[in-house]
Amino acid sequence: MPRPIAARISIAALAHNLGVARSLSGSARIWAVVKAGAYGHGMVAAVRGLRQADGLALLDFDSAALARELGWQGPILMLEGAFEATDLETACALDLSLVVHDRSQVAWFGNHRGSPIAVWLKVNSGMNRLGVRPDEVVELHGRLSAFPGVSGVSLMTHFADADLPDGTARAHARFDAAAGGLSGDRSLANSAALGLHPETHADWVRPGIMLYGASPFDDRSAASIGLRPAMSFESRLIAIQNLVRGDTVGYGSTFMAPGAMRVGVVACGYADGYPRRAPSTTPVIVDGVRTHLVGRVSMDMLTVDLTAVPSAVIGSPVQLWGPLLPVDEVAGHCGTIGYELLCAVAARVPRIVQD
Numbered sequence: 555m556p557r558p559i560a561a562r563i564s565i566a567a568l569a570h571n572l573g574v575a576r577s578l579s580g581s582a583r584i585w586a587v588v589k590a591g592a593y594g595h596g597m598v599a600a601v602r603g604l605r606q607a608d609g610l611a612l613l614d615f616d617s618a619a620l621a622r623e624l625g626w627q628g629p630i631l632m633l634e635g636a637f638e639a640t641d642l643e644t645a646c647a648l649d650l651s652l653v654v655h656d657r658s659q660v661a662w663f664g665n666h667r668g669s670p671i672a673v674w675l676k677v678n679s680g681m682n683r684l685g686v687r688p689d690e691v692v693e694l695h696g697r698l699s700a701f702p703g704v705s706g707v708s709l710m711t712h713f714a715d716a717d718l719p720d721g722t723a724r725a726h727a728r729f730d731a732a733a734g735g736l737s738g739d740r741s742l743a744n745s746a747a748l749g750l751h752p753e754t755h756a757d758w759v760r761p762g763i764m765l766y767g768a769s770p771f772d773d774r775s776a777a778s779i780g781l782r783p784a785m786s787f788e789s790r791l792i793a794i795q796n797l798v799r800g801d802t803v804g805y806g807s808t809f810m811a812p813g814a815m816r817v818g819v820v821a822c823g824y825a826d827g828y829p830r831r832a833p834s835t836t837p838v839i840v841d842g843v844r845t846h847l848v849g850r851v852s853m854d855m856l857t858v859d860l861t862a863v864p865s866a867v868i869g870s871p872v873q874l875w876g877p878l879l880p881v882d883e884v885a886g887h888c889g890t891i892g893y894e895l896l897c898a899v900a901a902r903v904p905r906i907v908q909d
């Protein structure tokens with residue numbers, strides 16, 4: 555028998571969440587962001603569950619090739635663009651659109667002789683990560699538009715603070731000032747802006763996290779915005795220990811039993827992507843009942859308090875996060891966000907794709 559751990563991915567939940575994004579986005583088209591292996595869900599599930607999207611957005615050329623192999627025929631946007639000149643040949647062969655975020659990438663298009671490539675010129679509107687300066691936009695848009703190797707130039711930016719009520723106004727104004735009057739589609743909004751800032755929707759929105767059923771907001775649950783978790787991270791109990799008062803559990807003996815109690819050993823550890831920093835208060839579902847971790851998470855196992863779960867036996871099902879326990883809640887206990895936990899689910903965890 556394989557080790558009893560899996561990430562179950564729901565095609566129906568992905569499709570439902572895309573529908574939520576669609577209902578928020580009005581007439582804007584949707585780049586479904588599937589970077590990081592579709593936020594840990596896997597490209598197989600993403601291509602099936604998100605087939606109603608208008609395009610896929612991702613980062614690495616291998617994933618773009620995989621999306622094509624899996625039958626995705628629509629647009630694909632490479633969010634970091636080309637890493638070297640020869641990537642333009644790959645882009646041509648796979649019919650990919652490329653972000654241009656720095657002037658060092660521009661010359662490659664001047665030398666490009668294959669079929670023309672669609673370009674998205676990325677403007678740095680204040681995040682200071684990727685993007686050309688606002689005062690470079692007119693010049694670079696003009697140069698790119700004039701190249702025979704470029705089929706068209708669209709404009710995009712990315713917000714640093716879209717989860718805050720007044721988080722986009724300044725950046726949006728900078729973008730508009732830089733892009734005003736230039737031809738081409740516009741794309742600004744991630745999940746948070748899609749939910750909170752309708753004035754940023756423009757021609758294409760770029761939701762990521764919401765498609766997977768987690769929240770882009772600190773203070774609003776995914777369920778409250780109508781989203782359904784697409785991943786259920788599951789394992790089983792592989793052992794049970796009967797402790798007496800004063801017994802300790804796991805490395806560092808950080809948990810001490812206050813009295814007689816049962817502790818369950820779950821086949822899931824940090825090598826599976828479960829965060830080692832999760833403290834003893836972190837919730838876990840055992841046999842449908844909410845309980846919590848005890849002691850340190852180790853490489854291949856973690857331990858849970860079975861006091862609230864008298865029915866638990868070896869083989870009882872465990873849900874680390876999923877429909878019964880939002881990933882954002884687990885993340886909150888670990889001082890991080892759902893994004894990080896979803897993306898961290900290890901390659902050794904099989905993805906089981908379900909309708």
Ligand SMILES: *Cc1c(COP(=O)(O)O)cnc(C)c1O
Binds near residue numbers: 745761762763770
């Ligand atoms: C990751 C990413 C997104 C999606 O962000 P979410 O917060 O997951 O919706 C959109 N645009 C760009 C450029 C990104 O890198």
